[in-house]
Amino acid sequence: MYDVVVIGAGPAGLSSAIYALRAGRRVLVLEGKSYGGQIVNTPKVENYPGIKEISGFEFATNMFEQAKALGAEVQYEKCTGIERRAAGDFVISAGDHSYECRSIVLAAGAVNRKLGVKGEEELIGKGVSYCATCDGAFFRGKDVAVVGGGNTALEDALFLSNYCKTVSVIHRRDAFRGEKKKELLLREKDNVHFHLEQQVVAIAGEEHLEGVTLRNTATGEEKDLPVEGLFVAVGQMPDTQGFTSLIQVDEGGYVVAEENCHTSIPGIFAAGDCRTKNVRQLTTAVADGSVAALAACAYCEGH
Amino acid sequence: MDIVHLSKENFEAEVTQSELPVLIDFWATWCGPCQMLGPVLEEIAMEVDDVKIAKVNVDENQELAQKYGVMSIPMLALVKNGEVVDTTVGARPKADILKFMGK
Numbered sequence: 001m002y003d004v005v006v007i008g009a010g011p012a013g014l015s016s017a018i019y020a021l022r023a024g025r026r027v028l029v030l031e032g033k034s035y036g037g038q039i040v041n042t043p044k045v046e047n048y049p050g051i052k053e054i055s056g057f058e059f060a061t062n063m064f065e066q067a068k069a070l071g072a073e074v075q076y077e078k079c080t081g082i083e084r085r086a087a088g089d090f091v092i093s094a095g096d097h098s099y100e101c102r103s104i105v106l107a108a109g110a111v112n113r114k115l116g117v118k119g120e121e122e123l124i125g126k127g128v129s130y131c132a133t134c135d136g137a138f139f140r141g142k143d144v145a146v147v148g149g150g151n152t153a154l155e156d157a158l159f160l161s162n163y164c165k166t167v168s169v170i171h172r173r174d175a176f177r178g179e180k181k182k183e184l185l186l187r188e189k190d191n192v193h194f195h196l197e198q199q200v201v202a203i204a205g206e207e208h209l210e211g212v213t214l215r216n217t218a219t220g221e222e223k224d225l226p227v228e229g230l231f232v233a234v235g236q237m238p239d240t241q242g243f244t245s246l247i248q249v250d251e252g253g254y255v256v257a258e259e260n261c262h263t264s265i266p267g268i269f270a271a272g273d274c275r276t277k278n279v280r281q282l283t284t285a286v287a288d289g290s291v292a293a294l295a296a297c298a299y300c301e302g303h
Numbered sequence: 304m305d306i307v308h309l310s311k312e313n314f315e316a317e318v319t320q321s322e323l324p325v326l327i328d329f330w331a332t333w334c335g336p337c338q339m340l341g342p343v344l345e346e347i348a349m350e351v352d353d354v355k356i357a358k359v360n361v362d363e364n365q366e367l368a369q370k371y372g373v374m375s376i377p378m379l380a381l382v383k384n385g386e387v388v389d390t391t392v393g394a395r396p397k398a399d400i401l402k403f404m405g406k
Contacts (some may be wrong), residue, residue, distance in 0.1 A: 034343075034394045040335035057335035076396035125375040134334065135375045137369070138361075208372060229374070299371030 002101040003192045004296045005092055007079045008239075010037020011106035011282055012272025014063040016296070017290025020105075023069035027073075028101070029067065030094050030136045033079030036060030038273075039282055041131055048282055059282075079108075082246050086303050088267060102303055103296040104266045106243065106255060107289065108278070112237040114148065119203035127209025131157035132231045139164050144229035145212060147200055147301045149173055153233035154182040155285040160231065161189045168194045168225055172217050195225070203230065238274040250276050261292035267303070269295050306348050307357040310364055317357060319385040325355045326404055329371065331362050337377040338396035343397050347404075354404055375377040379403065 006013045009031035020027045025263045039045065044105035051059070066147075068074065077094035082104065084090055092099045112130035114120055120128055129135040132146070137161055144164045146157045149171040155178075161167045169186065175195050176183050186192050195214055196259045201222065202213035203206035211226040238253045248256045249266035255270040263270050273280045307317050309327065318325050330337035348350055348356040360366040361376060371380055375392045381404060382388070391403055 031396075034336070034339045034396060036335070036339065040339060040394075042335070043333055055335065057338045060335075061338075125378060125390070126372070127374055128376055131375075134336075136375045208374070240394065 001089070002026050002099060004028075004103050004105060005030060005090075005099055005101040006105045006107060007092075007273070008107035008109050008274075009035035009074065010107060010109045010272060010285065011039055011060070012109070012285040012292075013037075013288040014060075014067050015166065016105040016107060016271055016293040017072045017237055018070060019290045019293035020297055021067065022293070023073055024298065025297055026073075027067075027071070028073045028075065028077040030075050030077055030079050030092070030099075032076070034076075035064045035074070037285075040194045040215040043133070045282065066134070073102045078242075080242055082243060082268070084265060084267070090267065092182040098263065102300045103269070105261075105269050105271055105289075105292045105296055106240075106247075106263070106274060107271040107285075107292070108164040108243075111239050112232065113235045113237045115203075115234065117200055117203050119205065121124065122152075123203060123205055123209050123230075126207065127205060128203065128230050128232065128242060130232050131146075132159050132233070135229075136160050136163055136231075138266065139229040141165050142228040143226065144168070144231065145170055145195075145225060145227045146231045146233060147171070148233035149175075149177045150233065150235065151178040151182065152235075154186060156231050156233050157186055157192060158182065158189075160229075161186070161192050162230070165191065167192045168195055168227065169193070170198050170200060170212075170214060170225075172199045172276060183300055187276065191269070200230075213277055236273070239283060240274050259291070261288055261295055267296075267299050268301070269299075304348055304352050304355060306345065306355075307355060309357050309359045312364060313391075314367060317355070318382055321355055321382075323353060323355045325357050325382040326400075327371075327382060328356070328358045328381045329361050329368060329373045329376050329380070331360060334376050339394040340377045343360075343400060346397060347400060348369065351404070351406070366397055381405075396402060 061290040069094040116255035269292035271292035272285040
């Protein structure tokens with residue numbers, strides 16, 4: 001029986017593990033992909049107090065090794081279900097295994113929101129991307145499109161306009177949500193085209209992306225746009241599908257919990273990007289991690 | 304088996320003419336997920352002797368990256384008899400990669 005099972009090995013989860021281990025608890029970390037979470041995609045972290053500059057990968061690896069050195073057990077399995085037993089403890093199922101524990105820190109994080117259009121999933125890595133800074137360089141001299149209306153979409157379009165032949169910015173509303181300053185910078189670029197009040201309704205391509213079909217949200221009129229790259233920047237969603245039947249989540253799927261990280265189920269605590277909150281940063285994730293871990297330790301004390 | 308670092312010069316001999324299947328990792332130094340994948344592949348290379356593990360630095364070998372249609376990294380390509388039989392993108396756990404390799 002573990003004292004704490006941490007679901008997710010991003011900054012929130014690893015912080016939880018470190019705090020719970022240092023409190024003398026037996027800790028298992030379950031991770032469906034690889035450790036580090038979203039920060040691994042950030043080339044340079046420059047806003048973490050006490051560290052002037054570090055790559056996201058190095059930051060994540062340091063945390064991971066710190067947790068391991070303290071005695072964390074790690075299993076690369078995606079948690080598929082949580083059962084609460086009458087005694088107040090839990091059974092977690094993951095892959096072919098199940099694990100018993102006294103408490104849970106849910107730090108499942110968030111993933112990029114998909115458009116949900118047919119062909120999208122199949123063409124990931126073949127033209128469809130959710131990270132312009134990661135994949136943009138492969139589209140040098142090509143026609144690409146960015147979908148979204150927030151800051152990320154505008155920043156992605158600006159970044160890509162330096163490499164790509166043309167950048168089509170597709171947004172379903174008639175105005176952007178992102179900063180006006182960024183939009184104005186984009187408007188000055190000759191190779192950036194705007195497709196407002198347009199929605200991507202189809203994605204075409206077999207071996208690689210060949211184009212998208214746009215539908216005018218006002219008139220319903222459709223048009224084809226040939227592009228080799230499609231950068232989707234329509235926000236993020238919490239990776240909490242497996243838990244929504246057990247714990248309370250909000251309409252966006254985020255686990256409802258206040259700053260004390262207590263969820264609707266005693267013994268389950270939520271930390272990091274999967275929790276309802278306004279600011280989702282590295283610093284807030286690790287803060288949650290420590291709060292949730294100490295709350296979990298206190299829960300173990302009483303059970 | 305040792306990991307082979309590929310370039311335009313040795314690609315033909317190491318991949319196209321390889322009798323063993325080859326798992327190629329397309330990567331770059333600036334890519335975090337690629338760095339996550341590196342040690343996993345090193346581990347697999349130590350354990351597996353019927354698949355050759357190879358790496359292509361996409362910044363130093365843009366032609367190879369282009370030829371293999373790399374649009375996101377890390378990208379793994381499984382090559383048998385000189386033909387790409389499957390590709391996958393993103394860092395993933397060892398068990399997933401072994402499965403991808405047909406283990």
